[in-house]
Every structure is written in C-alpha cells, then in structure tokens.
Amino acid sequence: MNPPFPPDWxxxxxxxxxxxxxxxxxxxxxxxxxQNGQIEDPYAxxxxxxxxxxxxxxxxxxxxxLGSVYDPGVPDTAPIDxxxxxxxxxxxxxxEFETDMTES
Amino acid sequence: xxxxYALGGGWGHxxxxxxxARIAQRGRPLRILTNSPYAGIAxxxxxxxxxLDTRAGVVKxxxxxxxxxxxxxxxxxxxxxxxxxxxxxxxTVLVHRDINPRYVESARLRExxxxxxxxxxxxxxxxxxxxxxxxxxxxxxxxxxxxAGELSHSAPIEGGSVLVCASxxxxxxxxxxxxxxxxxxxxxxxxxxxxxxxxPPDCPKECWVRYWPAIDLVASAAVVIxxxxxxxxxxxxxxxxPLVARPWPRMxxxxxxxxxxxxxxxxxxxxxxxxxxxxAAIAEIGRPPRHPPPYSNGAIEAVARIEALFRSQCAHRIDxxxxxxxxxxxxxxxxxxxxxxxxxxxxx
Numbered sequence: 169m170n171p172p173f174p175p176d177w178x179x180x181x182x183x184x185x186x187x188x189x190x191x192x193x194x195x196x197x198x199x200x201x202x203q204n205g206q207i208e209d210p211y212a213x214x215x216x217x218x219x220x221x222x223x224x225x226x227x228x229x230x231x232x233x234l235g236s237v238y239d240p241g242v243p244d245t246a247p248i249d250x251x252x253x254x255x256x257x258x259x260x261x262x263x264e265f266e267t268d269m270t271e272s
Numbered sequence: 273x274x275x276x277y278a279l280g281g282g283w284g285h286x287x288x289x290x291x292x293a294r295i296a297q298r299g300r301p302l303r304i305l306t307n308s309p310y311a312g313i314a315x316x317x318x319x320x321x322x323x324l325d326t327r328a329g330v331v332k333x334x335x336x337x338x339x340x341x342x343x344x345x346x347x348x349x350x351x352x353x354x355x356x357x358x359x360x361x362x363x364t365v366l367v368h369r370d371i372n373p374r375y376v377e378s379a380r381l382r383e384x385x386x387x388x389x390x391x392x393x394x395x396x397x398x399x400x401x402x403x404x405x406x407x408x409x410x411x412x413x414x415x416x417x418x419x420a421g422e423l424s425h426s427a428p429i430e431g432g433s434v435l436v437c438a439s440x441x442x443x444x445x446x447x448x449x450x451x452x453x454x455x456x457x458x459x460x461x462x463x464x465x466x467x468x469x470x471x472p473p474d475c476p477k478e479c480w481v482r483y484w485p486a487i488d489l490v491a492s493a494a495v496v497i498x499x500x501x502x503x504x505x506x507x508x509x510x511x512x513x514p515l516v517a518r519p520w521p522r523m524x525x526x527x528x529x530x531x532x533x534x535x536x537x538x539x540x541x542x543x544x545x546x547x548x549x550x551x552a553a554i555a556e557i558g559r560p561p562r563h564p565p566p567y568s569n570g571a572i573e574a575v576a577r578i579e580a581l582f583r584s585q586c587a588h589r590i591d592x593x594x595x596x597x598x599x600x601x602x603x604x605x606x607x608x609x610x611x612x613x614x615x616x617x618x619x620x
Contacts, residue, residue: 186399187568
C-alpha cells in the first residue's frame with residue numbers, strides 16, 4: 169500500500185518472531201518488519217534466514233573441505249526426481265553431518 | 273499409534289515432542305523415541321517414552337510400531353540418516369525447527385521432504401524456513417509443555433529470582449557457573465537459582481534446582497539467563513520474561529540467529545561474556561514486570577493439523593474408490609494439496 173494512508177488505517181499484517189501478533193501500526197513507513205511496506209510477508213521471503221552465515225562452527229576452510237568430500241553427481245539444475253529408493257545414494261554425508269547422534 | 277521421533281542432544285527435541293504428545297495422546301496411543309540423556313528427568317505422567325541410542329534400534333522400533341503417523345522432529349533423514357531405510361507410515365510429518373542450511377543443501381533435504389513427507393509443521397513464526405512447499409509448510413505458535421493455564425504455582429524457586437537455565441552440552445556448564453559466581457560476587461539483589469541436570473562448577477549447591485519443565489520456573493523468574501535454544505527463547509517470549517541469551521554453536525541449530533531475531537521482537541539481550549550476562553541480568557531486576565496476554569500453545573493447532581491431514585487422506589481414498597475409472601474424482605490432488613486448498617478456502 170502506498171501513501172497517503174487513510175486516517176484510520178492499521179497495518180493488517182502479522183509480525184513478530186515465534187509468536188506473531190497483529191501489527192496495527194498506523195503506517196508502514198519506518199516499519200522494521202515490512203521495510204516500509206516493501207515486503208508483503210516477511211516470513212514468506214525469509215531470505216535473511218537462508219542467507220544467514222554466522223555459524224560458530226563453520227569457517228571457510230570447513231566448507232572447502234565439505235566440497236571436497238561431497239559430490240552428489242547431479243548438476244544443480246537437475247529436475248527434482250527424487251524417490252525414496254534414491255535416498256541413500258543421493259547423499260554422501262561429510263565427516264560432520266549425521267555422525268554424532270547427540271548433536272542438535 | 274502416533275510415533276514421535278525426537279532424537280538429538282540436549283533437552284530441546286524431547287521437550288518439544290512432549291509438548292506435542294501431551295495434546296495428541298488424548299485421542300490415540302502415542303510413543304516418543306529419544307536419545308536425550310535427560311529422558312529420566314523429563315517425566316510426564318502417562319507418556320510412553322522409549323530411550324534409544326543406536327540407529328539400528330531406531331529402525332527396529334519404528335518397524336515394530338508400524339505407526340500410522342510418524343512425526344519427525346527436525347531431522348528429515350534422522351539425525352544419523354537412519355530414517356531413509358524405514359518404511360513409510362500412512363502419514364509422515366516433519367517438525368521443522370530451524371536447521372543448518374548447509375546441511376539442507378548437502379543432504380538434499382528439500383527433495384527428501386517433498387518425496388517422503390505429507391506435512392511440514394513449523395513450531396513458531398520464523399523458526400523454520402528452508403523446507404516444505406511441497407509439502408505445505410504450516411506455521412503454528414510455538415509448542416510449549418504447559419498451556420497458559422497449566423503453569424505450576426509450586427515451582428521450587430522464589431518469585432522474582434534470577435534464573436540461570438544451564439542446559440546444553442556438559443562443557444557449557446562452566447560458563448553458567450561463572451555467571452552464577454559473578455552474580456553472587458556482585459551481590460545480586462534477587463535470589464539466584466540455577467536449573468540444570470547437574471550442578472555447574474562454581475555454583476553453590478543451594479542455588480541449584482533439578483527440575484523439569486523449566487517453563488514452570490521461568491514463570492516465576494524476574495529474568496532468565498540461558499542459551500538461545502528453541503524452548504528457552506519460546507518460553508521467555510511467551511511469558512514476557514526478559515532473557516539474557518548466550519547463543520551456543522550447534523551443528524544444526526542456529527542459536528545466534530534465533531537470539532538476534534528474538535532480540536528484535538522481545539526483551540532479549542544477546543551476550544557472550546559471562547560477566548556481561550550477570551550485569552545485564554541485574555540491570556533487569558526491579559523493572560516493572562511485563563504482563564503479556566496469555567500465550568497460545570501451538571501444539572494444539574499442530575495436532576489439529578495432523579488430524580486434518582488424516583481426514584483429507586480418507587476423503588482422497590473415498591474419491592478414488594467412487595470414480596468409475598478408479599482414478600480420483602474431479603481435480604486430481606494429493607492429500608497435501610487438498611490440505612493447502614482447504615487452508616486457502618478458509619482464508620477466503
């Protein structure tokens with residue numbers, strides 16, 4: 169929605185982390201959740217989550233190492249044709265993932 | 273029977289599973305599989321909890337149970353990859369807590385979830401984001417082991433305490449012990465209590481409480497010092513209790529991200545240094561208490577969503593039987609698509 173806003177306008181979005189609640193701001197301008205109304209549904213976008221890179225455990229060296237042990241043999245652009253029978257063949261877990269049953 | 277796969281370290285997977293099980297077991301037999309070392313402490317009356325510690329044990333247990341619904345917490349392949357070789361249940365549901373996207377990519381979890389799961393449940397807005405659609409991902413409020421009206425008023429700590437929740441890995445106990453020592457050194461004006469399975473180093477025995485579930489204690493606390501795991505953050509946000517959060521590194525969970533996001537929306541202070549944590553907690557004492565509205569327990573909606581999945585599967589089968597050519601009547605939709613369409617209809 170673009171300005172000007174009706175005097176009784178209230179933001180209809182639901183915002184907040186874990187427990188979303190009605191926003192009810194009188195204007196999206198300056199809103200930290202929808203960024204001035206540019207993001208219709210912050211949680212649908214979620215680019216911040218996928219692009220997040222602050223892992224305490226992982227350094228660039230680690231990912232280089234991971235790349236050397238994991239080769240799915242399938243180009244990234246391959247269509248999704250996974251079946252249950254393919255499950256064990258698709259993944260060659262590195263030394264890190266799926267080895268420690270006590271991780272979380 | 274519904275079977276909940278809740279393997280993974282610490283308290284988090286088991287506590288979330290119990291939150292769901294408390295609601296779900298009212299309508300059916302239910303069992304929880306766990307490898308949490310705290311399974312003996314996290315006791316809930318009438319719950320069937322099976323402790324396992326091997327991949328083979330998990331596969332055998334699932335095969336023997338032959339559950340009509342398998343609910344898998346966090347790890348679509350199983351924490352050791354063992355679920356790939358288990359038979360598919362009539363309905364398979366993923367509980368999508370946040371998970372390391374590097375693992376999502378390297379293990380091709382999206383493809384696995386699309387092929388093997390009928391429903392993805394996200395226990396809290398913004399918690400899970402990388403899996404689902406298809407199958408549909410449905411976000412509920414966080415799942416808590418106590419509904420708002422169930423909190424114990426006989427929790428063994430004084431009201432207005434500084435509560436240190438020392439969960440996590442054994443080697444992290446030292447950090448919490450340092451926090452407690454610093455709180456005492458600074459003459460903290462409120463009682464200091466530490467909830468932990470084992471008493472941390474440097475924590476006086478009289479401060480230590482061995483109690484589950486922590487949410488009962490959180491409800492009585494003036495401020496909580498803890499990690500930034502799912503349950504600690506969700507419980508503090510639900511109850512409006514300030515949280516001084518020390519995000520710990522995990523292989524799969526992104527505590528740092530959860531803490532930073534919670535800090536934007538709730539009263540969460542993110543720290544790393546134990547002395548900083550003690551000072552931040554003391555600064556919170558004496559502030560006017562917050563009175564958030566009673567929270568909604570998302571486990572209730574989660575159970576309803578799973579039940580709706582079964583209903584849609586039944587309707588799908590009836591459609592298929594009634595069609596002259598044996599194919600589903602009308603628009604051919606799988607149960608997951610039906611559920612999504614139903615949600616869209618409801619919104620309209």
